[in-house]
Amino acid sequence: MKYVVMQCCKGYAVLMDEESKFVFAANQGFEVGQIIINPVIMTNDRNDNRNITAVIKVIAAAAACVAIITGMGYSYYAQNLKTYSVVTITSDSAISMELNKTGKVIRLTSDTDYGKEIIEKTDIKGMDKLTAANEILQTEISDGHISNGDTVDVYVSGSDTAKTDSLRTELENELPKLDLKVNIHDGKAGKHDKVKTPEKDKDIPLHEKNKAENIKDNKNDKAPAPPVTTATAPAHKHDEVKPAVSEPAAAPVPPVNADKESLNDKKEPQGNPVPDEVVPPVADIPLIEGEKPVPPQAPDMNEKPAKHDKDDTGNEKPVLPHHNREAAEGNAEVPLKEQVHKELPKTDFVKKEDI
Amino acid sequence: MNSETHEIISRVNLAKTDSGEADKLISDYMPFIKAETAKFLNRSPDKSDDELSIAMFAFYEAIRNYSKLRGSFLKFAAMHIKNRLIDNYRREKRNSGNVSLYTSDDEKTELIDSISDTRDDYGEIEAREATKQEIAELSVQMADFGVSFTDIADNSPKQQRTLEICGRAVRYARNNPTILEDFLRTKRVPIAALAEGTGAERKTLERHRKYLVAMLLICTNGYEIMRGHIMQVLKGGENN
Numbered sequence: 001m002k003y004v005v006m007q008c009c010k011g012y013a014v015l016m017d018e019e020s021k022f023v024f025a026a027n028q029g030f031e032v033g034q035i036i037i038n039p040v041i042m043t044n045d046r047n048d049n050r051n052i053t054a055v056i057k058v059i060a061a062a063a064a065c066v067a068i069i070t071g072m073g074y075s076y077y078a079q080n081l082k083t084y085s086v087v088t089i090t091s092d093s094a095i096s097m098e099l100n101k102t103g104k105v106i107r108l109t110s111d112t113d114y115g116k117e118i119i120e121k122t123d124i125k126g127m128d129k130l131t132a133a134n135e136i137l138q139t140e141i142s143d144g145h146i147s148n149g150d151t152v153d154v155y156v157s158g159s160d161t162a163k164t165d166s167l168r169t170e171l172e173n174e175l176p177k178l179d180l181k182v183n184i185h186d187g188k189a190g191k192h193d194k195v196k197t198p199e200k201d202k203d204i205p206l207h208e209k210n211k212a213e214n215i216k217d218n219k220n221d222k223a224p225a226p227p228v229t230t231a232t233a234p235a236h237k238h239d240e241v242k243p244a245v246s247e248p249a250a251a252p253v254p255p256v257n258a259d260k261e262s263l264n265d266k267k268e269p270q271g272n273p274v275p276d277e278v279v280p281p282v283a284d285i286p287l288i289e290g291e292k293p294v295p296p297q298a299p300d301m302n303e304k305p306a307k308h309d310k311d312d313t314g315n316e317k318p319v320l321p322h323h324n325r326e327a328a329e330g331n332a333e334v335p336l337k338e339q340v341h342k343e344l345p346k347t348d349f350v351k352k353e354d355i
Numbered sequence: 356m357n358s359e360t361h362e363i364i365s366r367v368n369l370a371k372t373d374s375g376e377a378d379k380l381i382s383d384y385m386p387f388i389k390a391e392t393a394k395f396l397n398r399s400p401d402k403s404d405d406e407l408s409i410a411m412f413a414f415y416e417a418i419r420n421y422s423k424l425r426g427s428f429l430k431f432a433a434m435h436i437k438n439r440l441i442d443n444y445r446r447e448k449r450n451s452g453n454v455s456l457y458t459s460d461d462e463k464t465e466l467i468d469s470i471s472d473t474r475d476d477y478g479e480i481e482a483r484e485a486t487k488q489e490i491a492e493l494s495v496q497m498a499d500f501g502v503s504f505t506d507i508a509d510n511s512p513k514q515q516r517t518l519e520i521c522g523r524a525v526r527y528a529r530n531n532p533t534i535l536e537d538f539l540r541t542k543r544v545p546i547a548a549l550a551e552g553t554g555a556e557r558k559t560l561e562r563h564r565k566y567l568v569a570m571l572l573i574c575t576n577g578y579e580i581m582r583g584h585i586m587q588v589l590k591g592g593e594n595n
Contacts, residue, residue: 011415026412
């Protein structure tokens with residue numbers, strides 16, 4: 001290829017080839033305008049490659065730095081900030097302590113207001129697990145939420161079984177130094193776990209306890225307590241049904257058909273608390289002195305219903321439910337349940353306002 | 356020592372962009388260049404030796420390619436000179452089977468004297484003078500655009516594909532005289548019109564703006580010899 005010398009300098013010459021490409025070449029005594037055939041042309045390829053290599057080196061170094069920093073950061077996180085086990089004290093405070101690998105408290109949580117108060121009040125974060133547990137329990141003792149001899153359940157949970165076991169052993173060895181009965185359990189605490197106080201009736205179920213309290217309140221108010229216990233049907237047809245709550249002696253029992261009464265008793269709600277508007281049978285209500293007992297009023301079956309319908313002749317007739325209407329017209333059989341319902345007096349439950 | 360090193364590096368950095376400073380640096384370090392050539396030739400080089408001019412060119416290459424990551428400049432330049440001389444030696448060795456025109460059998464008459472010379476030396480000298488004039492004119496006109504031949508050599512397309520795209524743009528401008536007139540009037544390369552007319556990437560043309568300045572100037576009137584030299588490129592336009 002022919003080159004035209006375009007410029008001559010001391011160290012180099014600028015040449016233009018036939019493809020109109022301008023190149024640097026060694027100035028081997030050239031003159032401007034001279035045609036050259038085989039010049040020594042400058043090549044920059046090696047330089048470019050080296051630049052790329054340098055860039056790659058810089059990127060690799062930066063990546064290595066990032067990897068080292070990330071690794072160090074993760075190891076610090078795993079050692080100090082990652083939760084390895086959780087200790088939950090199921091007292092009134094219900095505080096859960098999250099512990100790191102070294103057994104230091106890294107986070108404290110509580111669902112109760114009192115627990116949150118303790119967390120704010122005491123500087124437990126960063127403490128050793130045993131010191132923190134002692135601190136919490138002592139604070140609760142001093143605040144009067146726990147008294148000596150109470151039983152406190154402590155739950156220990158964690159991903160590492162061996163670690164959890166050793167933690168449990170430590171707690172078992174250290175916590176009994178307090179004047180409390182501490183039970184250590186594996187796993188997470190339930191929401192309703194509380195301090196067990198050593199009372200006589202501690203084994204009584206909650207609903208039984210409430211019932212007793214209700215009775216007490218009713219006695220104080222001189223009002224009969226609602227029948228909370230399930231009334232059982234009499235074994236014999238003529239057996240008298242005894243109400244669960246002690247009946248006032250002065251209250252005369254109105255003559256009620258025994259059969260009907262036994263049936264009524266069977267229909268009483270089972271176990272559930274009685275709604276406010278419903279009061280016990282009239283027989284159970286103590287009477288005020290000098291007042292005559294009012295026998296229970298059987299519903300007047302001849303009484304007109306609230307809503308009326310008119311027949312073809314224009315006379316009003318009671319509106320019945322669909323199946324009752326069918327029964328009245330003789331189209332369908334009246335079910336046994338309906339028959340029983342009709343026969344039963346509806347005076348067993350009267351509204352408070354009526355009384 | 357440290358201040359000297361800093362001085363060389365600052366001069367090298369300056370010479371990378373300034374061809375005059377590069378010439379000055381080469382002149383100042385001529386003894387060093389000769390010393391490195393002498394190490395290779397095992398003799399003191401003459402001014403007429405190709406090896407010396409190649410060593411000077413290698414020194415200039417070292418100036419352009421040097422960066423601080425490469426260590427000491429003089430060591431880098433010495434290595435560059437040595438490599439260039441070795442490359443040149445290998446290239447010459449490939450032609451070792453050829454007989455030089457200047458060899459003589461009887462030490463009185465050289466081989467060149469025995470061959471009939473069919474060349475028109477006068478015509479050649481005239482053509483060279485005319486080319487020289489054209490190049491001088493082009494150089495002056497390029498200076499108006501703020502471009503030198505060194506800049507163009509730096510900015511010239513390296514890849515064949517890019518060269519073809521630029522050649523297409525030049526051909527398009529040559530076939531549309533209004534574009535060339537606008538170019539001379541506004542002294543701005545009509546990149547948008549060229550990109551639109553040729554379908555080339557605007558970015559590609561933008562990268563080679565200085566090169567396009569030289570090529571578009573050559574396409575204007577007054578540069579017949581230059582146009583004749585790059586006819587291969589311009590011919591492609593006629594085919595399109």
